[in-house]
Every structure is written in C-alpha cells, then in structure tokens.
Amino acid sequence: MLKKKMLSRNSKGRFTTYGIVIAAWIIMEIFMRAGLMSSHLEGLLVPMTYYAIVAVALNLCVGILGELSLGHAGFMCVGAFSSALFSLVTDGVMPDGVRFLIALVIGVIVSAIVGFLIGIPVLRLNGDYLAIVTLAFGEIIKNIINAMYLGVDSKGVHISFESQMALNMEPEGKTLINGAMGVTGTPHDANFTIAVILLLLALVVVQNFIDSRDGRAVMSIRDNRIAAESIGIPVTKYKMLAFTISAAIAGMAGVIFSHNIATLQSTSQYFGYNVSIMILVYVVLGGIGSIRGSVIAAVILYLLPELLRGLNKYRMLIYSVVLIAVMIINWAPKAIEKRTAFFDSIRKGMKRNGTA
Amino acid sequence: MALLEVKDLGISFGGLQAVDNFNLSIEKGELYGLIGPNGAGKTTVFNLLTGVYKPTAGKVFLDGTDITGHRTEEINKDGIARTFQNIRLFQQLSVIDNVESALHSFEKYSTFEAMFHCGRYAGAEKKLREKALEILKVFDLDMMSEILSSNLPYGQQRKLEIARAMATEPKLLLLDEPAAGMNPNETAELMDTISLIRDKFDITILLIEHDMKLVSGICEKVTVLNFGKVLAEGETKKVLADPEVIRAYLGDDE
Ligand SMILES: Nc1ncnc2c1ncn2[C@@H]1O[C@H](COP(=O)(O)OP(=O)(O)OP(=O)(O)O)[C@@H](O)[C@H]1O
Ligand SMILES: [Mg+2]
Numbered sequence A: 001m002l003k004k005k006m007l008s009r010n011s012k013g014r015f016t017t018y019g020i021v022i023a024a025w026i027i028m029e030i031f032m033r034a035g036l037m038s039s040h041l042e043g044l045l046v047p048m049t050y051y052a053i054v055a056v057a058l059n060l061c062v063g064i065l066g067e068l069s070l071g072h073a074g075f076m077c078v079g080a081f082s083s084a085l086f087s088l089v090t091d092g093v094m095p096d097g098v099r100f101l102i103a104l105v106i107g108v109i110v111s112a113i114v115g116f117l118i119g120i121p122v123l124r125l126n127g128d129y130l131a132i133v134t135l136a137f138g139e140i141i142k143n144i145i146n147a148m149y150l151g152v153d154s155k156g157v158h159i160s161f162e163s164q165m166a167l168n169m170e171p172e173g174k175t176l177i178n179g180a181m182g183v184t185g186t187p188h189d190a191n192f193t194i195a196v197i198l199l200l201l202a203l204v205v206v207q208n209f210i211d212s213r214d215g216r217a218v219m220s221i222r223d224n225r226i227a228a229e230s231i232g233i234p235v236t237k238y239k240m241l242a243f244t245i246s247a248a249i250a251g252m253a254g255v256i257f258s259h260n261i262a263t264l265q266s267t268s269q270y271f272g273y274n275v276s277i278m279i280l281v282y283v284v285l286g287g288i289g290s291i292r293g294s295v296i297a298a299v300i301l302y303l304l305p306e307l308l309r310g311l312n313k314y315r316m317l318i319y320s321v322v323l324i325a326v327m328i329i330n331w332a333p334k335a336i337e338k339r340t341a342f343f344d345s346i347r348k349g350m351k352r353n354g355t356a
Numbered sequence B: 001m002a003l004l005e006v007k008d009l010g011i012s013f014g015g016l017q018a019v020d021n022f023n024l025s026i027e028k029g030e031l032y033g034l035i036g037p038n039g040a041g042k043t044t045v046f047n048l049l050t051g052v053y054k055p056t057a058g059k060v061f062l063d064g065t066d067i068t069g070h071r072t073e074e075i076n077k078d079g080i081a082r083t084f085q086n087i088r089l090f091q092q093l094s095v096i097d098n099v100e101s102a103l104h105s106f107e108k109y110s111t112f113e114a115m116f117h118c119g120r121y122a123g124a125e126k127k128l129r130e131k132a133l134e135i136l137k138v139f140d141l142d143m144m145s146e147i148l149s150s151n152l153p154y155g156q157q158r159k160l161e162i163a164r165a166m167a168t169e170p171k172l173l174l175l176d177e178p179a180a181g182m183n184p185n186e187t188a189e190l191m192d193t194i195s196l197i198r199d200k201f202d203i204t205i206l207l208i209e210h211d212m213k214l215v216s217g218i219c220e221k222v223t224v225l226n227f228g229k230v231l232a233e234g235e236t237k238k239v240l241a242d243p244e245v246i247r248a249y250l251g252d253d254e
Helices: A002-010 A014-033 A039-064 A072-089 A096-123 A130-146 A192-210 A213-223 A225-230 A235-258 A273-286 A291-307 A309-331 A333-352 B042-049 B072-078 B095-102 B111-116 B121-138 B154-167 B184-201 B212-218 B236-241 B243-250
Strands: A149-153 A156-160 A174-178 B004-013 B016-026 B031-035 B057-062 B080-082 B172-176 B204-208 B221-226 B229-235
Touching (some): A014 A291, A039 A072, A039 A213, A039 A235, A072 A273, A096 A130, A130 A273, A192 A213, A192 A291, A213 A225, A213 B095, A213 B121, A273 A291, A273 A309, A309 A333, B016 B042, B016 B229, B042 B172, B072 B080, B080 B154, B111 B121, B121 B154, B184 B204, B212 B236, B221 B236, B221 B243, B229 B236, B236 B243
Parallel strands (some): B031 B221, B080 B172
Antiparallel strands (some): B004 B016
C-alpha cells in the first residue's frame, strides 16, 4: 500500500514527460520517413533537441538550485570543442559508435570539470555572484577558442594565438583548431534519434535527482540557506554538486552540437551570452523549476522564429505575441489548473493503455 | 557535567556589545527558559550557540566537547538543533519533504543512485519516508504531509519547524519564541507538545519566550538577559518574582 502510494508520488509527471518526448520523436520520424518534412525543418530537429537539453540543465541550476547562470552557452562550447578535438584525432582509429561514446564522455567530463572549477570560488559565497561570473566565463571561453590555433604533428601538440603558420608544424601535421575558422571535419556522428536519446538521459538524470535525498538537500538550500545549515546539510557541497551536473549536461548538448555541424566555430551566434539568455528565456517561460516546461518551451520557442522566416516582416511580431501567450498560459492560475487537468487525463489514458 | 556549558560568551557588532560575558549551564533533561526584553540579545545567543555568528569571546561546551567556532552544519551534527524567530521553512517543499531534508544523514546513498533511482535508492527512500511520517505523527501533521509547507496555517508552520529540528535527533533543542503570533489555544497546545517531546525523546530544551504564562508553566529554570548581560538566573518562580527582573520588563530605567 505504502509502496504504491510512494511510487505515485515520486513518479508523478516524470513518465508523462518521457511519453511526450518519445511521442514527439515518433511523429517526427514518421514525417521524415514519409518525406513529408521540408529539409529546412529537418535541419532544425537536432538543434531544437540540444537546446532542450541545455534548457533542462539550466533549469537545474536556476529553478532547483536557485542560482542564476548566464554562461550555459559557454559550457556547451567547452563540451563541443573538447569532444570535437577527440573525434578529429581518433577519426578512423576506432569504430564510429565507440568514438562517439568516448567523445560524449569527454565532453561531459571536461565541462563538468570547468563547472566545478568555476563553482569553487563562487558558490561558497552567499549572494548573486554566479550570474556575473558565468557571464564573463562564457564570453572569455568563446573568445579564447576563437583566437586559438591548435595542431598536432609527430612532435606533439602546438598552440598559438597568432596564426596557423605560427604553429610551426611539420608539413604532414594536422591543424585541429584554425583560429576563427574553427574546427572542420568533425565526424557527423549525431543525429535526431541520438539527440532524443540524450535528451531522455538528461531528463532521467535531472528528474530523478530532484526526487532524491540530494535533490531535497539542494532545494532546501534554495528555499532557505540558514535553515538548511541548521539541519546539518553541507551547503557548499550540494551547491557544487548541482552546478557541476548542470554544467556537465550543457556540455553533453555541446557534444551533439559539434557532431552535427560541418564547421564548428566559436562565435557569438553559437556560444555568445545572447544564446545563454535565449536558453534562460526558455527556462523562465517554461516555468522555473518545471523540467517538462523547459523542454516544451525550448521546442516551441526555437522552432517558431525559424518556421516564420517566410513571413519576413511579421516574423518578430508573431514571435513576441507567442512569447506573451506562452507566458500567460504558463503563469495564469486558471491556465495552470487547466493544464494540470490535461496532463492528468493524458496520464490516466496512458495507464489505461498499460504504457505507464 | 552539564549538557550545555557556556563560558563568558560575547560578541560585538561594530560598537554594539550585543552579548557580553554570558554564562549558562543546562543539565541534561532540563527545560530551560531564556527571557528578556526586546533587543536584549536572546536570538544573538542562539546564533552564537549554532555557529551562525562566531563569538568574539568565550567558549561553548556540549556534553563536555568544545564546539566553539564549529560551522553551523557541524554543530547540528554535534547535537544542537533549532527553530527560528521568523519561521524559516523550506517553503516550496511539501511538509514531509521538509522533514525528510532534515533526515539527510540517516539513510545515505550515492549521487549515482540518486540520478538513476537504482541500488539503495528505493529502500532508503522508503525508510526515510516512514521515519518522516512517524515524526509528523508526533506533531499531528501526518494528515497534511503532502501539502506545500507555506500553505500550512501559521501555528502548524511553527510546529513543523520543531518537527524538522527534532528529525535531526538533537541532544539540545533551541526554540526561538515558539509561541509568537499564536492564539491562547494554539499556545496551550504548543505547551503540551513541548512537554511531550521532552519526555518522549528524552531531550534537553532551551527556549526563548515572551509569553510569561508559557515560561512559568513549563520551564524549570530561566536566565534573564538585559542589554546583552545576564540579569538573573535560577528557579523560574524566584527569578520572575525578582524586583530587578520586573523592573527590566517594565522598562523602568535606573
Ligand atoms: N547581525 C547583526 N548586526 C548588527 N547588530 C545585530 C545583529 N544581530 C543582532 N544585532 C543587535 O543585537 C541586539 C540583540 O538582538 P537580538 O535579536 O539578539 O535580540 P532579542 O533579544 O532576540 O530581541 P527580540 O525579543 O526582539 O527578538 C539588537 O540591538 C540587535 O540590533
Ligand atoms: Mg529574538
């Protein structure tokens, strides 16, 4: 009896989220296979999914931990470049699947380490320092990589911040990062299905984390730091943990990014603070602390301006009207009531069909 | 040996000596009152005992161990738990999650198990939940376990704060004005609860209170604080009859 009750409490809503993602994936796949999807829209599917992943990661930081980050595009950047370098160097050395799996692990670990290092000085302070530090981090990392030349030859690794020539490589040496021209030739290992699988992984990790001893500790710190300390919760440790996981997941999105693009460049368009803020908009409009909301908001708000490109003049007008509509739908009490009822009925329907 | 032994404790904020030469000795099992006019330094004493403020002078011993200068979370592990004058619940967590947060150290499992709900997760969570419900039952809050804590009526929020503190199984419980803002009925009920937990959990309690009926009703001993200094201490009835104490409370200067 108790066990059943507990399951319904803890898993409430979680499986609905997975269901929505899987259903969306199936529908998209059917459209693609049937040739009903424009190549323009098809090209948007992977970016849409990795932005949803970063939104989930950022919501862990903003909504669950209660710390504002304006540098999640920076973690994406770190994950993208570290994994791309690995794939480039090992291209042809091992099977594609193995290579991508290792690249994934590398991207995740490197961005986790960077997140951890940023967290050490900032998260032990009490105050809103994280926003400004992550903002600076994102811009700095983007600019450093943009100015960097990196190559390998038989003598080892060469780095320069001047020019490709300054690398002084042997003729058969391989240029990995060519300054602002970026990284070319990263194997195209990621696709929509892989991106969706990784989105599901991010959802499992984050939603399970929230519903655990660790998640409760993190949320208690968010709600009242002094009270959390007074009941013996090591505050700095849990802030570091949540932030590091958030950075790692953003890095994972970066891995998909770099393995789905012909030329990987460290530009503002991809990794600037404007991207971080765009993701923050997804999180805020999807509902701070609502993981499912982040995914839905990311999908709608990413696709919309792209799909409206044909409408030229009216594009931004429609986009802003939709932003306002989403805000009302997500925050108005009546709308929340209706939405909850809607998802409850979906859940009941799923149960009846024996899928949940 | 007393459970809590405070020696010459002091702190100053800038020029203000908020607590000065404060001494206190509480025996195991006692229900002890800390009283005094507004701004006397009572809450500051609690903040010193729990490491929220670092004392500029003096020492604190709990059960014979020197805990002066320990961090707040360590002091909780040392055996002191508290409530706050301005309620500090985890407002966006449910009633039961407030208590489960406090059970943090009782059933452990790794972050990996937390992220994938595998291994020890299910067993530990089940135990945590049962234990939390048990605690809530003592405070008559078990019927409201799934409600958001901020939606509880005021009196029950105060009770939940006590429940949360008790969940850490402290040797010493500090209550900062537990009856503040309560009506006489709620206060009477609270007095019963406090006496009950003292007996049931075999715990020592130090409480700050302005309600003299509550203090004389349940505290065996009191210390009176005035302008950061101890004005009187001893058996509650005697201290409350002390003319100097009465004068301090009536605000009669000199
Ligand atoms: N962090 C602080 N910085 C500066 N002054 C402080 C600080 N904390 C407390 N004080 C001062 O110390 C004195 C004692 O305050 P405290 O809150 O301990 O009083 P109290 O006895 O709990 O009063 P009350 O009955 O109103 O709760 C007050 O003059 C207060 O302004
Ligand atoms: Mg006070």
